[in-house]
Amino acid sequence: MTDLFEHPALRQAESPPPSRSRSSASRRAKAKRRRRRRQRTAVVMVVVLGLVGAGGYLLWDRLGDLAGDLPFLGSQAEDYPGPGGEPVQVVIPEGATGGQMATVLAEADVVASAEAFTQAFGENPAAAGIQPGTYQLLSQMKASDAVAALVKNEKVQTDVTIPEGYTVEQIVDRVASVTPITREELEAALDKPKKIGLPKSADGDAEGWLFPKTYSVQPGDGAVDLLSAMVKQTKTELQDAGVPESDWESTLIEASLVEREGKHDEDRPKIARAIENRLDSDMPLQIDASVAYGLGISGTELTRDDTRDPENPYNTYVHEGLPPGPIANPGAASIEATAAPADGDWLFWVTVNLESGETKFASTFGEHQQNVEELRAWEEENGY
Known part of the structure; x- marks a missing residue:
């Protein structure tokens, strides 16, 4: 049988190889053409990318955080397999985007990564309805499960x-x-x-x-x-407490004074009685807490000039009677004490031990001065 292909030696004889110079020139020409094609491609890519970049920037600038809510197409974000571990409470802020929620949950270790939650958020059509509030989730949840739990809007009390x-x-x-x-x-x-x-x-x-x-x-x-x-x-x-509606406001005013002056519940009915006795005697109440409230400062900031200022309607040193309104929100013990004061003729009271709250009451100014001296001695002994 005759071979269908020519013998290599015969082909070489009939078609002699090109010279070295012609072969080198051909290779150089091909390389030059390839470089030109690459350069043209690079220029086109730069122009296209520049246009995309400019448009992308404008789009990002318009959409803001919304861009963070879109899934990362083609990426594989780190995610927990679920179902989750220990209970975790998280607060979803008012107006939070999916990206912001993702940050909150990732920091609390509810999800493995913000990217995983953001992808799951973008894939759940109901995610846009998640409301702000406190939620109880689990640590290390699968991101899609976390989104599904938030979508229920079952916030924690x-x-x-x-x-x-x-x-x-x-x-x-x-x-x-x-x-x-x-x-x-x-x-x-x-x-x-x-x-x-x-x-x-x-x-x-x-x-x-x-x-x-x-x-x-x-x-x-x-x-x-x-x-x-x-x-x-x-x-x-x-x-x-049996207070008639017509006396509600005045009772709360007095009860607020009792609340701020009393340290112990057993003292409150006595303070309420002393306030009543002063009112009945047309004596100024001279309650520092009221003066301070009117000035918007703490009692420790009061000065003697403050207690002489008639411009302050809550200044119970210069204005007789109750202040124009409550100075705080009193509790039940103070309301009850005001509605049913203790029996006694006290006009003065002073806390003689600032740590224990021990308070002493007096019917005369002389007795009161003795109690004040006891307070001064305690302050000196305790470095006040």
Whole structure:
């Protein structure tokens, strides 16, 4: 059989190889053409990327944080397999984007990475409905499970405790710091006294009417709900103490003085009686806490000039009778003490031990001066 292919030796004989110079020139020409093609491609890529970059910047500038909510196409973000470990409470801030939520959850170790949550957020159509508030999730959850849990909007009940003697300003600070209710929402509600249940005698001022105790803020509760509950509780306490509605405001004014002056509940009925005795005797009350309230300072900042200032309507050194309004929000013990003072002829009281709160009462100025000397001796001994 004859071979179908020519023998290599015959091909070489019939087609002699090109010379070295022609071969080198050909290779140089091909290389030059390749370089030109690469240069043209690079120029085109630079132009395209520049256009994309400029457009991308404008788009990013317009969309802002929304861009953080889009899934990272084609990337494999670090994620936990789930289902999760220990319970973790997280707070979703007002107006948070998916990217901001991702940061909160990643820092709390609820999800393995912000990227994993952001991807899961973008893939869940209901994620845009997640509400601000406190949620109980689990540590090390799968990101998609975390999104699904937040989508349910089953927020955790928050308890907020208001101590006796807090002012409205202090109450606003406390509520805003531990609940999803903001300071702005609280102040807006306080500007609508009828909506929160304040009686006409309060003259639109909630001071004294926000009863101090622990309140449970349920999911969905707002500022009006919480403040209304506080006012309602104050009315209940006044009714339970047998105070007629016509005396509610004056009782709260006196009770607020008792609250700020008394250190122990057993002393409060005596302080209430001493206040009543002074009022009956047309004596100025001379209560530092009231003067300080009117100036917006603490009692420790008071000066002698402050107690002589007639411009301060809460200055009980120069103005006889009760101050124009409560100076704090009194608790049940102070309201009860004011409604039913102890029997006695006391006109003076002074705390003689600032650590234990021991308070002594006197019927005469001479007795009172002896008690004041006892306080001075205690202060000197204890470096006050």
